[in-house]
Every structure is written in structure tokens, then in C-alpha cells.
Amino acid sequence: MDIYQEAVIRQQIGLTEEALLVIEDAFVKLAQNQVVMPPVMHIDISDYQGEVDVKSAYIKGLDKFVIKQSSGFFNNPKKGLPSSGGLMIVIDATTGFPCALLLDNGYLTDIRTALAGAISAKYLAPKKINKVGVIGAGNQAKLQLEALKLVRDYNEVIVHARDLQKAEAFAKTVSKQLDCKISVARLVSQVVTNVDTLITTTPSSIPFVMIDDLHPGLHITAMGSDAPYKNEVDALAFDRFDQIVCDDINQCLKLGECHFADKNGFYQKNEHKVTTLGKIINTPKLARQGDEVITLCDLTGVGAQDTAIANYALKRLQKTSKVEASELGFSHLL
């Protein structure tokens, strides 16, 4: 079994066009029923304000698949530790034996999540983006903006976060890194009403994208909700969307924006507008239908993305020299 640490994985994998195509392919296979994907396993450790998700998927034609563990422990920062973590076990699909361990601390999840956002924009955002809006000012907000550059040019960003100081700091550093203008909005509605592409990246359990702020020409990538209690887009807004695109419909109905829309009766009446990202990638005429439509892409993060990025990472990693045991200190990898 080969073991790879985060540092070496970071050297090999990033937000590239090649990696984007790898994730596109995973969505297409999912739409073509070429993927065996069990429901997400969720373990609540409320004693320590923590939660662990396990995702997995077998993609036909790939000789390896992944079982991925990812965690969020919200007391960790008080201890000086990152709140999120994770690793991937890579399994040989022909024998069931583990063949590699990717000790990425969630890095590959961050990457495949940002790439899904870029894919969403590639097919659903207006061809020309004037202003991008971002809700949330964390690491994924930055990665989403960076990945968006793979598919669209843009120069102006408006960001909102509950913690305005964090938003200000984000604007300052990310504007330099991505060479664009970033301003901070005090209210979510100021972002939504002024942008044509909106990316929501929060773990909010109270929806903040409201129907009255929607306007023709807006595309929304909602990637924050990935648990039954999370919700960024108000159920009522589903009435205004012209197209609703899920990474996986079943999963979005359990964990995504579709969940509360379904609970409140707004999914059912708009179900004719629902499709999947994989179908759109595979059928270009299903992509954005004109300048004036309003579109939602509901991303919950699927195991197929994990298996795809891990296969890709492993191919690249195996070409480079393997990490030496002595470099790892072995008994204390982390």
C-alpha cells in the first residue's frame, strides 16, 4: 500500500483544466448510470460538536475507487486545530484490497468541490460575467473564485460574510491573488441583486437567498448545503428558477437545497425544471437557455467526484517518486 501526504498531493493536483475534465467525466458517468454510489454515511459526534461523513462510489471503467472520510469538528479551532479533516482510502476495484492512502486532510475534497462549481458556471452561468457574488469568506469561497477563472473571465467580485472583518480580509488578500476587484457588501441582498453569478459557500441552516432578490440573468451555484439541516436558498425561490440542476437528485433531496424545497412543496411543483449536471455536460443544448433565465445549481458533493479525483491524483503521484518512509516519520504521520 502506498501512502501519500498532503504536501506531495498538493504539488501534483490543483485547479487545472485537466482536473476539471476529470470531474466532468465523473458527472457524465453518474448521469449515464455508470456509477455505483451508496448514500452518504453520516456520524454525529455531538459530544464534541463534530460530524463525520463517509462517501464512496465505484465508477465503471476505473480500476480504483475511493472510500472517503471527511470531518468537521467545530471546537477544533479553540484547540488551535483546523475544524475540517479527512483522508481517502483507495481500493482496487478488481480485488477489494486497499492499495493507497491519500492523507490529504480534505485537500482533494476542496479541489473537486471547487471544480464542480466551475463546471456549474461553465454550463449555466451567463457567457459574459460582469460581477461575481460570493457568500462566505472561507477557503472554499476563495477556491470557487479561483476555479471560476478556468471557465469565465471576470474582474469584479462582491463578497458577504457574517463576520464582516473576515470578509474585508478576504477581499484584501484574494483580490491580489486573483487579480480582480473585490468589494464587501453588508447584506446578502446587496450581493444577490448586483451580480450575475452567485456562489454560496456557507454551512448556514437558515436560507438567505430570497425570491425577491432574484433577477433575470442570474446563475446561482449553491455548494454550501451538504447535510439535512443546512439550507442556503429559500424554498420559495424554486418558483422563480427556470432551471434547477443537481449533482445528484437523490442526494440533493436529502442534503441539498432541494431538501427543504421538497419538504415545503416547492420542489414537486418545479420538478419539470430539474436535471443533473452530468446530463447537461453530456448534452450541450441543455445548458443555459438564454440571457434572461435564472438558474440554480445545487451541489452536495458526490462520491463519484472523490473516486474520479483520487484516480487522477494517484496516476500523477505514481509518476513522481514515492514518498520515503524516513521523510514521514511513519509512526506519527499526522
Add this chain to the structure above:
Amino acid sequence: MDIYQEAVIRQQIGLTEEALLVIEDAFVKLAQNQVVMPPVMHIDISDYQGEVDVKSAYIKGLDKFVIKQSSGFFNNPKKGLPSSGGLMIVIDATTGFPCALLLDNGYLTDIRTALAGAISAKYLAPKKINKVGVIGAGNQAKLQLEALKLVRDYNEVIVHARDLQKAEAFAKTVSKQLDCKISVARLVSQVVTNVDTLITTTPSSIPFVMIDDLHPGLHITAMGSDAPYKNEVDALAFDRFDQIVCDDINQCLKLGECHFADKNGFYQKNEHKVTTLGKIINTPKLARQGDEVITLCDLTGVGAQDTAIANYALKRLQKTSKVEASELGFSHLL
């Protein structure tokens, strides 16, 4: 992160009374709602005749919990490989970070499964066992007999397996190892009618324990079924049982003997006889109700067992010297 291989795990963990108490405690905690246990994740890889299960559970009071992967790939033997495999990721329950990897190739699963069988017999089998019956002649059949010695004396065993030659070989080697007389029966019914404790250890999808073979004084530990398509005990037989004991009722209704009994209406009408192993361990008066009753224990294997055995294993392993990187060859652990 500490990594332990099968050989060193085998040196530290076996079928002992101490380990049995560890597993008993897991069942008690489960019955006391002190365990967070998500449904089993199942991934079918039919392209390669394989299946992978992921189990997990957090037990309150233990500072580590496990995510366990176990696999069965039925073409492996043709390639000269074992059909089953597996590993455990041990997670720090206070931070969510992986802290150890137990590369046990399914050994700890074998042990905790055999111990659950012994616990079943401890509380449900007749106080004095005259003859033990075993259906199946694989590794778990042997381990079940070995674990049974922890709780009951017995000198005579009858074994049946589809492959009679395999049963003969089993009788020959295991009788020496366990110092008891083992005879081979050509028919399942010859086993069931002649023993007072029966252990079924097969992956059968066609039930073979039939109502007409049941007799007063019989206890059955059915540990083979752990998937929706598996079934060892005929649904009709549920009418004759005086007590039906599950490791976990929800899981047994999905994966165990209760599944087809439920589908065929024999669970519902006998639901008043159903309890859990944890409740019985915790309440001795619920144990076997006299010499003449017929009892069934339906074991599907629960994540709580995995978390318990892993915590126990890790404590013992950490007391011994850690495996050296150089011994492992690191890049090719398996």
C-alpha cells in the same frame, strides 16, 4: 498516525475472556442508546463479483471510533488471493482526525464476530451443551467453535458444509485444535435435529434451517446473514422460536434473518418475542428461559463491535513497541 499490520495485531488480540467483555460492553452501550451508529454502507462491484461494506459507530465514553471497510471479492481465489479483506481507520472522537490505521485484513472483524457468537451462547444456549452443530466449514466456523469454549464446555460437534470434502477436512483439523470429536453430516437436518446449540456461518441466500427440524432445548446462533440477499433461517421457523435476539433490530430487519421473516409476515406476529443482545447482557433475567425453549440469535455484525475491538486493540498495541517503518517496506505495505 500509527499504522499496525495484521501480524502484530494477531499477536495482541485473540479470543479471550477480556475481549469478550469488551464486546459485551459494546452491545450493552448499544442497548442503552449510548452509541451513534449509521446504517451500513454497501457498495456492489458486480463487474468483479465483489462487494464492500463500510461500518462505523461512535460509543459514548470511548475517545476513539472506527470506520471499517470490509470486502468480499469472489473471483479472488482464482487469482490466488483471499476473497475477503479489510482495514479499520481509527478516528479521534474529540477532533475527527484519523489517529491509527489497523491493516488487519479482516482479522479483528473475525474476532469480534466470533466473540458475539460466544456471547449469544453465554446468555441463550442451554447451560449444558451435549452437542454443537455448525453449518459451514470456513474460518468463521472454526472461530465460533473456539470462542464457544470461553463460555461452555462441549466435547462433540457435528458439521455440515455443501462441500463435504471441506467438511471432512474441517473435522479432521479442528477436532485436533479444539480437542473435541467432530463428525460430518450429509444433511443440514441431521445436524439441526441432533444438537442443542447450532451455529450457522454461511453466506447462503436460500434458508436451510427449517421449522420441522426445530426441537425443544435448541439454541441457534445465525451469524451468516449480513446482507439483504442472505438468509439461513426459514421465515416460518419464527413461529416456533420462544425468543428472538438481535444484535441490532433495525440492522437485522435489513440484513439479517429478520429481513425475510419481516417480508413474509412472520416477524410482525412474533415481534413480542424480539429483544436485543445488549438488553439480555444487561438484564440477566431476560436470558434463556428454561431448558425446553427454542431460541434464535440473529447476528449481522454491528459497527459498535468494530469500535469496541479497535479501541481495545489499540490500547494493547500502544503498550507494545510500534512497528518500524523499515520492517514494513512502507511503500508496499500489502
